[in-house]
Amino acid sequence: MSTVTAGTKALPQTVRRRRKADLPPWLNPPSLWVRALKALVITLIVITMLYPLVYVIAMSFASPAQARSGVVFPTEYSLDSYRVIFEGGTVTQGLRNSLWLTVVGTALSLAFTSMLAWGLSRTKEVPGAKAVLIMVLATMFFSAGIIPNYLLIKAFGLIDSLWSLIIPGLISAFNMIVIRNFFMNLPAELIEAARIDGAGEWRIFLQIVLPLSKPVLAVMALFYAVGYWNTYFNALLYINDAERWPIQVVLQQYVLAGVTIPGSVPVADQPPPPPGITLQMAVIVLATVPILIVYPFLQRYFTKGVLTGAIKG
Structure with missing residues (x-):
């Protein structure tokens, strides 16, 4: 055997x-x-x-002749669609609005969320921290609704302001909980040693806690950035001025609502404009690719940042 x-x-x-x-x-x-x-x-x-992503990108660069012929996958390419879009100005303004909204909103949200999380992680040292934590958790289950939120934004004079897309959602309760749990897992001996050496709360928070929390902060920054970049519904409610629309509202107007893109209307004695399909695909690419470029740089922080901040509370 x-x-x-x-x-x-x-x-x-x-x-x-x-x-x-x-x-x-x-x-x-x-x-x-x-x-x-x-x-x-x-x-x-x-x-x-x-395939859909590759098709959208390829069709945005398709030559006018192939785009009009209805080919499944173009083999001849042109930059006319992007030239028309950037010359029109509407999409460019939408990109600028979304970029400002993403950068400023992410920075402010991350700062305020991390400060609140640090305070609520010291429940034994901060009076009333547990009560505040319960109020923050309650916001995950109860909401005022669309009309009260709109009336509140209007009362503060934030209609047609990009701040109306930042201030109401400045702190995410879920993100705060993840960061708080990460802070609670930091070695208590390290914090006590810093206090013995004479460091105050702000110095401990800025020079010790935040540098040790780069993984979870990077993940939360990505969450906030994606949320601000994809802002659509609130912008549709609070922003009436087309000059202040973020790129997602511009995308909806040109791709779904069928609004004509500036520069796509034929003009006498001028070369014919690119077909509408290539212009729509180019707008989709401009609205999607920037956030895809950022994601690979922060992906390596996902496991360490989210799991460490979510296991223990």
Whole structure:
């Protein structure tokens, strides 16, 4: 009978097979056809997800002739769509508004969220911290509604102001909880040593706590940035001036509502403008690609930042 070496003892082949049969199915190594099926399914999922993105980018660069012919995937490319968009000014203004909103909103939200999280993480030292924590948690389950929020924004004179898209959602309760839990996992001995050396709360927070919290802060910054960049519904409610629309509202107007993009109307004695499909795809690319560029730089912080801040509370 053939044998195999297992640790320091030689076991018969039949015993080894019996042990494999006694294991649960998910602990046994998959067979060749199972691995092939998994590879096929993953490949199909990747193709299904990547094809629309590649198609949109390729069509935004398609030459006018191929775009009008209705080809599935263009082979001739042109920059006319982007030239018309940037010359029109509306999309460019929307990009500037979204960029300002994302940078300023993310910086302020991260600053105020981290300060609140640090204060609520010292429940034994800060009077009333538990009561404030309960009030913050209550906002995750109860909301005033659209009309009261609109009346509040109007009462503060924030209609047609980009600040109306920042101040109401300045602090996310969920993000605050994750950062707070991360702060609570920091070594208490380190904080006590800093206090013994004469460091005050602000110095401890700025020079010790924040540098040690880069992973969770990077993840929360990405969450806030994506939220501000994709702001649409609140902008539709509070912003009436087209000059202050963020790029997502501009995208909705040109792609879904069918509003004509400036520069896309034929003019006598001028070359014909690019087809509407290439202009719409170019607007989609400009509204999507910037946030995709930022994501890979912060992806490595996801596991360490989110899990460490969410396991213990």
